[in-house]
Amino acid sequence: MERVNNIFGRVFDNMNENLLNKENGDYEKDGLIYCGICKTSKQQVKNIAGVDTLVPTNCDCREKEVKEREEKLREYQRIMRFKGLRDSAFDDNLLLSQTFDKDDGSLEHRKLGLNYVENFRDMEKENIGLILTGSVGTGKTFLAAAIANALIDKEISVKMTNFSVILNDMMNLEIKKNKYIENLNKFNLLIIDDFGMETDTSFATEHIFNIIDSRYRANKPLIITTNLSIETLTNASTLKEKRIYSRILEMAIPVIFTGKDRRLIKTREKAKKLNKLIEGGDKNCEMMR
Numbered sequence: 567m568e569r570v571n572n573i574f575g576r577v578f579d580n581m582n583e584n585l586l587n588k589e590n591g592d593y594e595k596d597g598l599i600y601c602g603i604c605k606t607s608k609q610q611v612k613n614i615a616g617v618d619t620l621v622p623t624n625c626d627c628r629e630k631e632v633k634e635r636e637e638k639l640r641e642y643q644r645i646m647r648f649k650g651l652r653d654s655a656f657d658d659n660l661l662l663s664q665t666f667d668k669d670d671g672s673l674e675h676r677k678l679g680l681n682y683v684e685n686f687r688d689m690e691k692e693n694i695g696l697i698l699t700g701s702v703g704t705g706k707t708f709l710a711a712a713i714a715n716a717l718i719d720k721e722i723s724v725k726m727t728n729f730s731v732i733l734n735d736m737m738n739l740e741i742k743k744n745k746y747i748e749n750l751n752k753f754n755l756l757i758i759d760d761f762g763m764e765t766d767t768s769f770a771t772e773h774i775f776n777i778i779d780s781r782y783r784a785n786k787p788l789i790i791t792t793n794l795s796i797e798t799l800t801n802a803s804t805l806k807e808k809r810i811y812s813r814i815l816e817m818a819i820p821v822i823f824t825g826k827d828r829r830l831i832k833t834r835e836k837a838k839k840l841n842k843l844i845e846g847g848d849k850n851c852e853m854m855r
């Protein structure tokens with residue numbers, strides 16, 4: 567025990583030796599060194615292995631400095647994590663700007679999207695995904711991207727891609743396919759944009775099934791956007807399609823985009839403009855008269 571004490575004692579002696587910083591006006595009081603700036607102690611007495619030992623400690627200003635440095639480091643790490651999440655999320659960087667904030671008020675199922683983000687941890691637990699279905703230009707991709715961006719803001723990892731990119735990657739013989747799928751499954755949420763079966767080769771169907779099935783087995787949520795109707799998804803014409811569609815339907819809840827809201831709002835906007843022209847008496851209107 568004596569030897570241990572000696573070792574500790576010597577270690578702290580060395581540390582204590584350099585503690586007194588005359589430039590800062592450090593001083594000694596009651597056997598302890600005090601910081602000349604904040605006037606708090608730079609040492610304390612601790613009982614180590616039964617012996618009272620003088621141990622260096624942070625004075626208040628040093629402690630503040632350490633805390634600030636730690637805070638800065640955490641902030642830097644947070645920014646880097648956030649940057650990493652954004653960089654890896656999209657194949658198409660334009661999607662980074664499709665956020666709930668940018669919605670002009672015409673986005674269908676906005677509330678549902680916000681709720682999905684809000685309750686994502688539960689969605690994850692229950693493995694609940696979404697099938698955003700409807701015709702072109704109804705805002706499905708926008709909603710999916712807005713969900714992705716909002717989750718990234720909460721530091722949740724998302725991958726939004728599509729099967730033409732995936733299949734293109736898969737055709738690269740240097741890519742290890744299992745590893746590739748494994749990587750996709752590392753993301754908390756996978757979004758497959760513009761899902762369809764137009765690439766109807768057995769190579770494609772096999773890989774599409776593998777990716778969706780492995781997502782299912784990993785018990786992780788999936789969102790797809792698709793022009794295929796729910797009727798098409800529930801009444802697959804071939805066995806291969808049936809395998810894929812039924813997996814998707816098991817994992818995700820259909821959300822139908824009608825495009826009605828968007829059109830309605832556009833029509834209302836037009837009506838407003840017309841009213842302004844007719845009744846507002848602005849210059850265009852005067853000219854028309």
Ligand SMILES: [Zn+2]
Pocket residue numbers: 601602603604605606625626627628
């Ligand atoms: Zn100090």
